[in-house]
Amino acid sequence: MEAILISKFVKDLRDLKVAKDVQLVKAKSSSDLHIRITHAAVTHVDQLYAQGLHQNNRRHIQPPFILGTEFAGIVTTAPHKSQFKPGDRVFGGSLGAYAESIVVDEKSVRKVPDRWTLAQACALGGSGNIGYGALISVAKLTAGETALILGASGGLGVMAVQIAKAVGAKVIAVVGDGEKAKMIRELGADEVVSYREANWEESVRDKTSDGEGVHVVYDLIGAVQSSLKCLRYRGRIVIVGFAARKGKMEEVAMNRILLKSAMVHGYRYGEDGRRDPSRTQEVWDGFMKLVEEGGIKPVPYKEGYNGLEEVGSALEDVKLHRTWGRAVLTIDGTAEAAQKARL
Incomplete structure (x- = not known):
């Protein structure tokens, strides 16, 4: 099969090439599915993996490996006792x-x-799983509280906005430009603030009902100092990533955490799953319940990418923050239509 095989880390994402005749990994357990991939997401994590810049590259993700972490497709082979069957559409x-x-x-x-x-x-x-795990399982966000979503226009951010709204919270979203602000408002954000505005943290506090700040911050970008400025007393910060840090981590004056009596919690969805799969199951179930209730909708980026050969340019767009929502790469654009024709 064709795939983006990382035999060594790349410096320039545009150097990624499609490898031919790559061997499909063999099933390892009786619960494994074979899936024909039709679409793959283009994520911030993928561009870090390709360059060897993610913390997981030190242990779990070492060459050679096939790049890409999220997908949708059609089941081609399933175990006899599986809940899935050939032809099922999955993601x-x-x-x-x-x-x-x-x-x-x-x-x-x-x-x-x-x-x-x-x-x-x-x-x-x-x-959605990451957002649900961070906001609901960790931060315990509830109806009537106010959540601040940093990096709100990205793939993780747009899901977090919807999850917070689905449980009855007020949402203040932080984005970088007018197009992204318009999109996030249409998605349900109650207030939108630009991080390009001087002292934007004051604007966030001003938009809370009593001016005291938000109850929960969902930090995707690595801005704990700013998060603390936006937080009310005894508020909660959940750190999910450092998309804006470019590898250079900030240093936080710990007295600021004490003075706010703040909870600062790191959340690694993947590591949680490796250490305790039951937690991943709980998060999946909780998020899918919101999906079934109609409170969540996909937010694909307006521009599509077609074919594995466009992986490099798509990842470059994500790296440079040109996209919003989730950029999607089409790998097999005919499979879904062909399946419907057979049914």
């Missing part, structure tokens, strides 16, 4: 998504809701 996450096929444990995927295309389901990907 989920696993390393190896930039390929024509993948083998994954059935716990890593869910069925695509009937109302969504495979491309839309791919735009959802694993972003």
Whole structure:
């Protein structure tokens, strides 16, 4: 099969090439599915993996490996006792998504809701699980509270905005430009603030009901100092990533955490799953309940990418923050239509 095989880390994402005749990984357990990939998400994590810049590259993700972490596709082979069957449309996450096929444990995927295309389901990907785990399982966000979403216009951010709204919270979203602000308002954000505005943290506090700040901050970008400025007394910060740090981590004056009696919690969805798979299952179930209730919708980026040969340029666009929502790469644009024709 064809795939983006990382035999060594690259410095320039545009140097990524399609490898031919790559061997499909063999099933490792009785619960593994073979899936024909139709679409793959283009994520910040993928561009870090390709360059060897992610913390997981030190242990879990070493060459050679197939790039890509989120996908949608059609089951081609399933175990006899599986909840899935050949022909089922599924989406989920696993390393190896930039390929024509993948083998994954059935716990890593869910069925695509009937109302969504495979491309839309791919735009959802694993972003909702991360947002639900951080906001609900860790921060315990509840109705009536105010959540601040940093990096709100990205793939993780657009899901976090919807999750917070679905549980009855007020949402203040932080974005970088007018197009992204318009999109995030249409998605349901109550207030939008630009991080390009001087002293934008004051604007966030001013937009809370009592001016005291927000209850919860969902930090995707690595801005704990700013998060603390926006936080009310005894508020909670959940750190999910450092997309804006370019590898240089900030140093935080710990007295600021004490003075706010703040909880600062790091959340690694993938590591949680490795150490305690039951927590991943709980997060999946909780998020999919919101999906079934109609509170969540996919937000694919307006521009599509076609073919594995466009992986490099798509990742470059994500790296340079040109995209919003979730950029989606079409790997097999005919499979879904062909399946419908057979039914």
